[in-house]
Amino acid sequence: MIRFDSVTHRYPNGHEALSGVGFEIAAGEMVFVTGHSGAGKSSLLKLIAAIERPARGAVVVAGQNVAQLKPRQVPRHRRGLGLVYQDHRLLMDRSLADNVALPLLVAGYRREETGKRVLAALDQVGLAERARVRPDELSGGEQQRVGIARAIVARPPLLLADEPTGNLDPALAQEIMTLFATLQQTGVTVLVASHDLRLIQRMRKRALVLERGRLIDDFRPDA
Amino acid sequence: MSGRDAVPPKPVPGDSASRDVAPGFRLATWRDQHLYAAFASLGRLARTPAASVMTLLMMALALLLPLALAVLLANLARFGDGVAWPRGLSVFLKPDTTAVQADALARRLRDEPGVAAVDLRTPDEARAQMSRLPGFGAALALLEDNPLPAVLAIEAAAGTDPAALAQTLGALAEAEFVARDEQLGTRFHAATALLRRLTEVAMGVFALLAALTVGNTVRLDVAARREEILVLETVGAEPAFVRRPFLYAGLWFGLASALLAVAAAYATCAWLSPSVAALADSYGSAFRLVPPGPLLVLGTLASGIVLGWIGARLAVAWVLNRARRRG
Numbered sequence: 001m002i003r004f005d006s007v008t009h010r011y012p013n014g015h016e017a018l019s020g021v022g023f024e025i026a027a028g029e030m031v032f033v034t035g036h037s038g039a040g041k042s043s044l045l046k047l048i049a050a051i052e053r054p055a056r057g058a059v060v061v062a063g064q065n066v067a068q069l070k071p072r073q074v075p076r077h078r079r080g081l082g083l084v085y086q087d088h089r090l091l092m093d094r095s096l097a098d099n100v101a102l103p104l105l106v107a108g109y110r111r112e113e114t115g116k117r118v119l120a121a122l123d124q125v126g127l128a129e130r131a132r133v134r135p136d137e138l139s140g141g142e143q144q145r146v147g148i149a150r151a152i153v154a155r156p157p158l159l160l161a162d163e164p165t166g167n168l169d170p171a172l173a174q175e176i177m178t179l180f181a182t183l184q185q186t187g188v189t190v191l192v193a194s195h196d197l198r199l200i201q202r203m204r205k206r207a208l209v210l211e212r213g214r215l216i217d218d219f220r221p222d223a
Numbered sequence: 224m225s226g227r228d229a230v231p232p233k234p235v236p237g238d239s240a241s242r243d244v245a246p247g248f249r250l251a252t253w254r255d256q257h258l259y260a261a262f263a264s265l266g267r268l269a270r271t272p273a274a275s276v277m278t279l280l281m282m283a284l285a286l287l288l289p290l291a292l293a294v295l296l297a298n299l300a301r302f303g304d305g306v307a308w309p310r311g312l313s314v315f316l317k318p319d320t321t322a323v324q325a326d327a328l329a330r331r332l333r334d335e336p337g338v339a340a341v342d343l344r345t346p347d348e349a350r351a352q353m354s355r356l357p358g359f360g361a362a363l364a365l366l367e368d369n370p371l372p373a374v375l376a377i378e379a380a381a382g383t384d385p386a387a388l389a390q391t392l393g394a395l396a397e398a399e400f401v402a403r404d405e406q407l408g409t410r411f412h413a414a415t416a417l418l419r420r421l422t423e424v425a426m427g428v429f430a431l432l433a434a435l436t437v438g439n440t441v442r443l444d445v446a447a448r449r450e451e452i453l454v455l456e457t458v459g460a461e462p463a464f465v466r467r468p469f470l471y472a473g474l475w476f477g478l479a480s481a482l483l484a485v486a487a488a489y490a491t492c493a494w495l496s497p498s499v500a501a502l503a504d505s506y507g508s509a510f511r512l513v514p515p516g517p518l519l520v521l522g523t524l525a526s527g528i529v530l531g532w533i534g535a536r537l538a539v540a541w542v543l544n545r546a547r548r549r550g
Binding site: 049051075076077078079080081083089090091102103105106107108109110111150 | 249251252253255256259450451453454455456457458459460461462464
């Protein structure tokens with residue numbers, strides 16, 4: 001599903017976020033990317049989402065080298081992923097349903113289908129009954145669940161989450177991770193960037209460990 | 224958390240990214256996305272009423288000024304078409320020219336090849352004609368002597384250059400000066416042509432002003448909604464989808480301001496019409512002020528829409544490109 005071949009990524013200020021990183025993730029896997037702040041976790045996700053481009057190497061997602069995508073191909077690539085952010089990135093002037101509907105709206109789903117899928121996605125995160133309220137009426141954990149509903153509403157085969165539990169208490173964090181694991185069971189490939197080692201250990205999933213842009217460990221609990 | 228334990232639907236590879244859809248479906252999707260953008264942009268304009276009204280008024284003014292000039296031009300053209308402009312020359316004879324000399328000169332000129340007709344108006348005839356003009360009768364009655372000279376009203380033959388003929392007539396010993404009557408019409412048409420050019424320049428300048436006005440408003444709107452644009456881009460929105468609500472905003476501004484400008488032009492014409500009619504009546508003219516015609520109205524509406532769209536398009540492209548360059 002995802003392959004990094006000796007990927008190096010440099011920001012315009014010269015900072016090297018990733019250095020010669022290489023790994024493979026099979027379809028349907030749930031994998032954590034961990035490391036300290038500045039280790040390159042977010043950069044790795046941004047490369048997969050074609051938000052950034054690598055300086056060297058290949059980032060292959062579903063057989064397509066993302067680094068070679070033309071600008072006009074990027075939106076289509078992103079419609080094949082679900083993105084979850086630590087800060088949720090919800091639009092506060094819209095209802096939960098409108099926020100969750102955004103990926104379907106841009107992908108061109110009909111209104112009836114959109115309505116059904118939005119309700120299903122909100123139901124999946126336990127917020128179907130609050131579809132008409134605005135995000136600022138929700139707690140941080142609930143907002144994060146709306147972010148997840150938005151990421152999964154178009155049923156993408158790949159879900160990327162950047163520190164999705166960073167602002168949540170341990171119980172809520174565990175709930176979110178359990179939700180990701182449930183999604184993985186349906187065949188979604190899930191890649192979660194997190195620095196919460198205890199949470200990662202509890203989940204007993206594969207973890208890629210980054211340090212200063214280098215992949216220093218590829219931990220597999222079953223190995 | 225009612226649905227937390229429910230098994231979510233299986234993902235479909237490329238479900239949202241590469242669905243093969245029937246043309247009818249694509250058309251319906253296209254229509255849905257446009258309807259969404261159109262209504263969403265209207266909603267946003269309504270949420271910032273003060274800024275929206277200011278932009279609307281500014282743009283309406285920018286459209287009204289060239290429209291007013293165009294209405295003026297159209298009315299001047301109608302006025303010009305209704306006037307029988309004199310095409311001859313008037314040779315004013317020297318005061319010491321006797322009636323016999325004037326008559327002899329008239330007969331002599333009738334034989335000239337460049338002259339089609341000569342009509343002699345004696346000082347008495349001129350005085351009688353002038354006293355019929357409102358206000359002049361009483362003034363002329365106060366004068367002991369008739370100050371008016373004899374005049375030869377001459378019509379140039381076809382193919383004759385009026386300017387050359389005027390020069391020849393001006394050189395006559397009996398001629399005091401020669402007035403080219405056709406110059407009145409020529410000057411009127413020249414002034415109208417100048418006004419038309421000025422209107423064209425005004426149209427260009429005010430079109431730019433209208434586009435800049437709407438562009439600046441849209442630019443601020445794009446900057447204020449940068450976060451929303453980022454979210455749209457990360458969920459895979461095409462650039463056209465991101466731009467569309469802003470373009471609709473420009474289009475609404477253009478349409479509404481053009482309607483306002485047309486309404487203002489009609490109101491101004493209605494307000495001026497009685498005064499213009501009274502002035503025309505006092506000169507014995509049936510001229511009436513006519514408001515903008517259907518073509519001018521349609522042209523103004525189309526211009527408003529196009530200018531609003533162009534202004535918004537340029538502003539969106541500029542802000543988004545700059546944001547992308549800055550990362």
